[in-house]
Amino acid sequence: MKHTDVETLFADNIKTTDLSEKQQKVLQASLTLFAQKGYENTSTLDIAHLAGVSEGTVFKHFKTKDGLLQAILNPFMHDIFPRVAGEFIDALHESIFDSFESFIRYVVKDRMTYAMDNRQEMKIFIQEMVKNPAIMTTLTNRLSKLIQGGVDTLFHEYKEKGELVDWDSMRIIRMASGVIVGYLIPNVIMSETPLDIDKTTDEVCEFLLDGLKPR
Amino acid sequence: MKHTDVETLFADNIKTTDLSEKQQKVLQASLTLFAQKGYENTSTLDIAHLAGVSEGTVFKHFKTKDGLLQAILNPFMHDIFPRVAGEFIDALHESIFDSFESFIRYVVKDRMTYAMDNRQEMKIFIQEMVKNPAIMTTLTNRLSKLIQGGVDTLFHEYKEKGELVDWDSMRIIRMASGVIVGYLIPNVIMSETPLDIDKTTDEVCEFLLDGLKPR
Amino acid sequence: MKHTDVETLFADNIKTTDLSEKQQKVLQASLTLFAQKGYENTSTLDIAHLAGVSEGTVFKHFKTKDGLLQAILNPFMHDIFPRVAGEFIDALHESIFDSFESFIRYVVKDRMTYAMDNRQEMKIFIQEMVKNPAIMTTLTNRLSKLIQGGVDTLFHEYKEKGELVDWDSMRIIRMASGVIVGYLIPNVIMSETPLDIDKTTDEVCEFLLDGLKPR
Amino acid sequence: MKHTDVETLFADNIKTTDLSEKQQKVLQASLTLFAQKGYENTSTLDIAHLAGVSEGTVFKHFKTKDGLLQAILNPFMHDIFPRVAGEFIDALHESIFDSFESFIRYVVKDRMTYAMDNRQEMKIFIQEMVKNPAIMTTLTNRLSKLIQGGVDTLFHEYKEKGELVDWDSMRIIRMASGVIVGYLIPNVIMSETPLDIDKTTDEVCEFLLDGLKPR
DNA sequence: CATGAATGAGTTTTCATTCAT
DNA sequence: TATGAATGAAAACTCATTCAT
Numbered sequence: 001m002k003h004t005d006v007e008t009l010f011a012d013n014i015k016t017t018d019l020s021e022k023q024q025k026v027l028q029a030s031l032t033l034f035a036q037k038g039y040e041n042t043s044t045l046d047i048a049h050l051a052g053v054s055e056g057t058v059f060k061h062f063k064t065k066d067g068l069l070q071a072i073l074n075p076f077m078h079d080i081f082p083r084v085a086g087e088f089i090d091a092l093h094e095s096i097f098d099s100f101e102s103f104i105r106y107v108v109k110d111r112m113t114y115a116m117d118n119r120q121e122m123k124i125f126i127q128e129m130v131k132n133p134a135i136m137t138t139l140t141n142r143l144s145k146l147i148q149g150g151v152d153t154l155f156h157e158y159k160e161k162g163e164l165v166d167w168d169s170m171r172i173i174r175m176a177s178g179v180i181v182g183y184l185i186p187n188v189i190m191s192e193t194p195l196d197i198d199k200t201t202d203e204v205c206e207f208l209l210d211g212l213k214p215r
Numbered sequence: 216m217k218h219t220d221v222e223t224l225f226a227d228n229i230k231t232t233d234l235s236e237k238q239q240k241v242l243q244a245s246l247t248l249f250a251q252k253g254y255e256n257t258s259t260l261d262i263a264h265l266a267g268v269s270e271g272t273v274f275k276h277f278k279t280k281d282g283l284l285q286a287i288l289n290p291f292m293h294d295i296f297p298r299v300a301g302e303f304i305d306a307l308h309e310s311i312f313d314s315f316e317s318f319i320r321y322v323v324k325d326r327m328t329y330a331m332d333n334r335q336e337m338k339i340f341i342q343e344m345v346k347n348p349a350i351m352t353t354l355t356n357r358l359s360k361l362i363q364g365g366v367d368t369l370f371h372e373y374k375e376k377g378e379l380v381d382w383d384s385m386r387i388i389r390m391a392s393g394v395i396v397g398y399l400i401p402n403v404i405m406s407e408t409p410l411d412i413d414k415t416t417d418e419v420c421e422f423l424l425d426g427l428k429p430r
Numbered sequence: 431m432k433h434t435d436v437e438t439l440f441a442d443n444i445k446t447t448d449l450s451e452k453q454q455k456v457l458q459a460s461l462t463l464f465a466q467k468g469y470e471n472t473s474t475l476d477i478a479h480l481a482g483v484s485e486g487t488v489f490k491h492f493k494t495k496d497g498l499l500q501a502i503l504n505p506f507m508h509d510i511f512p513r514v515a516g517e518f519i520d521a522l523h524e525s526i527f528d529s530f531e532s533f534i535r536y537v538v539k540d541r542m543t544y545a546m547d548n549r550q551e552m553k554i555f556i557q558e559m560v561k562n563p564a565i566m567t568t569l570t571n572r573l574s575k576l577i578q579g580g581v582d583t584l585f586h587e588y589k590e591k592g593e594l595v596d597w598d599s600m601r602i603i604r605m606a607s608g609v610i611v612g613y614l615i616p617n618v619i620m621s622e623t624p625l626d627i628d629k630t631t632d633e634v635c636e637f638l639l640d641g642l643k644p645r
Numbered sequence: 646m647k648h649t650d651v652e653t654l655f656a657d658n659i660k661t662t663d664l665s666e667k668q669q670k671v672l673q674a675s676l677t678l679f680a681q682k683g684y685e686n687t688s689t690l691d692i693a694h695l696a697g698v699s700e701g702t703v704f705k706h707f708k709t710k711d712g713l714l715q716a717i718l719n720p721f722m723h724d725i726f727p728r729v730a731g732e733f734i735d736a737l738h739e740s741i742f743d744s745f746e747s748f749i750r751y752v753v754k755d756r757m758t759y760a761m762d763n764r765q766e767m768k769i770f771i772q773e774m775v776k777n778p779a780i781m782t783t784l785t786n787r788l789s790k791l792i793q794g795g796v797d798t799l800f801h802e803y804k805e806k807g808e809l810v811d812w813d814s815m816r817i818i819r820m821a822s823g824v825i826v827g828y829l830i831p832n833v834i835m836s837e838t839p840l841d842i843d844k845t846t847d848e849v850c851e852f853l854l855d856g857l858k859p860r
Numbered sequence: 861c862a863t864g865a866a867t868g869a870g871t872t873t874t875c876a877t878t879c880a881t
Numbered sequence: 882t883a884t885g886a887a888t889g890a891a892a893a894c895t896c897a898t899t900c901a902t
Binding site for chain 4: 557
């Protein structure tokens with residue numbers, strides 16, 4: 001039950017658009033610096049230096065500084081997020097989880113791993129969301145549609161088996177993601193000791209399972 | 216059990232340091248614009264225009280643009296957050312909550328109200344945290360110390376009465392704040408329909424109470 | 431019969447908009463350099479150097495480099511040209527010329543003096559016209575309307591007196607201005623020995639008078 | 646009495662220096678774009694795109710962007726203008742014009758046709774002249790020498806026959822070319838309805854003939 | 861105290877030109 | 882010979898900050 005991580009998808013994306021070696025370095029440098037110092041505090045000269053190229057090279061392919069940001073964020077918005085969400089839902093349907101517990105345990109671990117594997121991208125995303133709420137609105141809508149479609153029937157099963165509280169699907173997701181997000185964000189933003197995923201999963205799941213038990 | 220909101224404390228703060236009327240307008244304009252467009256995307260000229268003063272005036276009192284940011288954030292960091300936290304803890308001790316439920320219900324509602332009442336300041340705070348994790352680290356440490364001191368004994372009570380799961384205080388706080396934060400952040404950042412606090416409190420508490428029930 | 435020259439009108443214009451001393455120097459430097467090297471071959475740094483100010487100062491008032499060009503050309507297009515044309519026509523009506531010859535002699539000398547007095551502005555104007563024909567079209571239309579209104583009746587008089595050929599007014603103007611323009615342009619563009627206006631007036635008029643004699 | 650137009654001479658010139666098909670496209674693209682947007686507002690990338698070649702190819706033969714401009718203007722300056730002027734003078738000597746009128750009519754029509762047939766080149770030429778008066782000075786000198794030599798004797802004939810005013814040759818030429826230039830420039834620069842050459846010739850000649858009649 | 865003109869370092873961006881493939 | 886990625890110098894423009902009035 002291996003999940004495709006962003007690095008791989010990103011790499012695909014890069015190969016597709018045939019980026020030269022230097023251009024890939026530019027993209028990588030942007031990723032690092034945007035995550036480290038924020039978009040506006042990163043100068044294109046900084047990027048050029050870190051990538052070991054000239055300033056002209058930064059603009060040759062990506063045209064503008066914003067183009068560089070989009071080159072990082074767009075795959076997330078339009079490709080990778082939906083694709084990961086799709087894969088995730090497929091995974092849910094294919095594999096039969098013997099209980100809601102094993103299901104929730106998988107979900108929590110999977111999402112946490114994903115987030116920690118892609119800290120940098122996440123951080124930039126969060127920065128942009130905070131500045132430009134429109135991104136968040138769009139994303140929220142996209143994801144809620146994707147999830148609602150695939151998850152409703154699944155939740156229904158668990159509700160019938162008496163393993164899951166009889167709430168609206170979105171409320172359940174909101175609660176669960178709230179806990180996960182609340183746990184993750186500090187770890188994504190501060191570069192603390194990189195989180196013991198197994199232990200965290202245990203803690204979160206224990207809490208979630210009781211909070212979402214049928215009354 | 217009215218809680219002192221930031222506006223009031225802020226006003227105190229301003230009076231203390233003897234800000235002229237124009238300087239207050241400058242501070243207010245900064246607050247609005249930093250929240251709206253982010254710190255780096257706000258020019259000191261923007262601030263001057265919105266405040267209806269000259270560019271020189273923006274610097275007369277606050278010396279630098281960063282000084283302006285600090286004038287907004289410092290009260291949060293060094294005065295208001297702790298003070299509010301202190302008040303909050305005092306309140307806990309003064310008033311006897313007849314059950315953990317009424318306690319948690321108060322906490323959730325209080326913190327939510329506080330956050331929604333101070334959206335703008337929150338937004339700036341979040342933006343700065345995301346860019347500069349040091350702020351978050353400091354804040355986390357400060358708050359955890361403050362809370363731990365006052366809350367441990369309180370939690371012990373409820374645990375003995377069999378109303379609260381026997382976990383480490385920090386873990387309980389982390390879970391609870393995770394749910395609250397996960398719920399709030401989207402509302403602070405997007406200017407969605409401004410959140411029905413009573414309904415949200417009900418939903419969150421129902422969930423928390425079962426998640427934090429003793430096993 | 432003194433004609434108001436551009437310098438004076440320009441000065442008015444500057445006083446009106448309250449330009450600081452340095453900003454006037456910026457405008458003057460732009461005028462000189464645009465005329466000398468052309469708009470695109472003049473850098474804002476060049477302008478700053480010649481004006482003896484910093485580069486920032488160049489942009490403080492005029493916002494963009496194009497703004498600087500417009501600040502030079504607009505008075506010509508929208509104020510000075512029409513105003514001069516108006517004055518010119520008024521002058522025609524006020525003063526009674528005893529013959530078509532004295533009339534044409536006044537016109538030729540007046541226009542030539544005007545052009546030579548404002549070489550720099552003329553040169554920039556010509557440069558922009560050549561690059562952007564729209565300017566020429568607009569200007570041609572504006573002037574032809576202005577002139578047609580005031581000149582028709584005047585020409586009619588001279589035609590009746592048998593001093594002027596019975597052609598369409600526009601054709602007469604085209605011929606006369608053709609000769610004048612053809613004579614002037616080389617002198618405006620090359621900074622040759624600065625043209626003996628009296629001698630040139632004699633030459634041009636002798637030619638025009640016979641060319642425009644009734645058949 | 647067909648006059649060799651620039652296109653043809655240009656083609657000769659190109660063949661001589663063995664331009665590859667791609668290089669010809671580069672030259673053609675430069676011609677179009679320089680005329681349309683001006684030299685400095687045309688980038689070598691623009692040229693490459695319009696010519697359908699790579700950026701490197703633009704420089705392969707012409708070395709620099711200025712080289713490209715020279716490749717367009719030099720034939721005018723050093724080959725085509727003089728050659729056309731020479732052809733023109735030869736034509737004058739070979740063919741006997743029965744009157745000054747038929748002579749002037751031929752000249753006017755010939756020069757007008759030439760100018761309208763080579764609008765683009767003319768426009769670039771004018772642009773460069775306006776920016777760099779040296780070109781104009783050189784050209785004026787070259788042409789005046791060429792013309793003076795061939796034209797003096799011819800004018801003498803007509804003066805003796807009583808068909809031409811007894812002015813200095815240069816003054817006559819200046820007057821005539823003034824009228825023609827004044828008429829043409831607006832048409833070269835603005836892309837107005839492309840000029841009825843026969844009608845214009847009539848108008849111009851009627852005017853010129855009387856202006857240049859002996860007194 | 862307040863003003864706003866002036867500053868100049870820093871930023872994004874363009875573009876002619878080179879050169880390895 | 883043709884390509885187009887890479888270059889880096891120079892351009893236009895921004896902006897926090899200073900200071901004479």
